[in-house]
Amino acid sequence: EAQVTQNPRYLITVTGKKLTVTCSQNMNHEYMSWYRQDPGLGLRQIYYSMNVEVTDKGDVPEGYKVSRKEKRNFPLILESPSPNQTSLYFCASSLLGTGDTDTQYFGPGTRLTVL
Amino acid sequence: SQQGEEDPQALSIQEGENATMNCSYKTSINNLQWYRQNSGRGLVHLILIRSNEREKHSGRLRVTLDTSKKSSSLLITASRAADTASYFCATVGYTGRRALTFGSGTRLQVQP
Numbered sequence: 166e167a168q169v170t171q172n173p174r175y176l177i178t179v180t181g182k183k184l185t186v187t188c189s190q191n192m193n194h195e196y197m198s199w200y201r202q203d204p205g206l207g208l209r210q211i212y213y214s215m216n217v218e219v220t221d222k223g224d225v226p227e228g229y230k231v232s233r234k235e236k237r238n239f240p241l242i243l244e245s246p247s248p249n250q251t252s253l254y255f256c257a258s259s260l261l262g263t264g265d266t267d268t269q270y271f272g273p274g275t276r277l278t279v280l
Numbered sequence: 281s282q283q284g285e286e287d288p289q290a291l292s293i294q295e296g297e298n299a300t301m302n303c304s305y306k307t308s309i310n311n312l313q314w315y316r317q318n319s320g321r322g323l324v325h326l327i328l329i330r331s332n333e334r335e336k337h338s339g340r341l342r343v344t345l346d347t348s349k350k351s352s353s354l355l356i357t358a359s360r361a362a363d364t365a366s367y368f369c370a371t372v373g374y375t376g377r378r379a380l381t382f383g384s385g386t387r388l389q390v391q392p
Contacts, residue, residue: 196378208323208368210379223379255323259378267311267372269380271323 167192169272171256177278178246186241186275188256195261197239198223198269199231201252208255214239215261246279253277285383286369292389299356301386303369304349310372312345313380314354316365323368326354361392 169190178184190197198213200223210223214233228250230242239258243250256272287302305312311330315323329336329345329352336343342355356363366387370380 198379200380205384207384208370208380208382213379253320257323257380261378267378268313268325268328270325271315273322274320276320 167270169256169258169270171254171272171275173275174273175276177280179280180247181245184243184246186254186277188239188241188272189237190258190270191237192258192270193236194258194270195236197233197256197258199229199239199241200255200257201225202255203252211241248279251277251279286367286386288386289384290387290389292391293359294391295359295361297359299359299363299388299390301354301367301388303352303354303383305352305369305371305383306350307373309347312352313370313372314341314343315368315370317368317385318365356388359390361390364388364390
């Protein structure tokens with residue numbers, strides 16, 4: 166089944182304790198992206214990647230890191246989480262092309278709470 | 281920053297009725313997409329309409345796009361209780377990063 170998976174789905178942690186949220190897709194998509202969703206602010210892009218070893222900042226990259234060593238995986242790293250990073254995080258992927266290939270497929274989300 | 285504004289913010293209808301949601305956006309777009317989200321869960325892609333298209337259908341969904349007014353509408357016909365969800369429009373601009381810029385969403389409640 167074509168899908169984007171994220172782990173963990175739920176995480177409660179404390180300020181300053183490094184964590185990684187994994188994202189994996191099995192559709193051979195070049196493009197992958199991370200978003201966070203907050204009440205009243207909608208979804209905002211954190212980082213994106215056009216292909217292996219090609220990553221760049223989105224709208225709200227501060228406090229986050231990413232890596233793209235393999236095509237299928239795009240982990241999101243919080244080196245020193247803070248309470249303002251409490252949010253619902255989504256990973257998404259798509260082909261790179263034109264027209265309908267812009268459709269982005271989303272993972273199930275990771276609800277992160279930083280105390 | 282949010283690109284689009286959905287209207288209405290919330291909509292409650294009876295099963296079998298049609299639901300119409302509108303979306304406005306601010307900048308030039310490559311395409312516009314509609315997504316559904318069930319209460320705090322993942323986003324499901326519904327339909328994509330390109331900037332050179334005016335109308336598109338998919339099952340019970342009909343999407344229109346008016347680039348001169350920078351607006352789109354999503355019509356769900358013969359709604360079902362299972363359609364209860366939040367609906368978001370998202371635009372893709374012409375910048376390389378292909379970020380989806382989401383609107384604030386419409387919460388649809390379909391009463392059985």
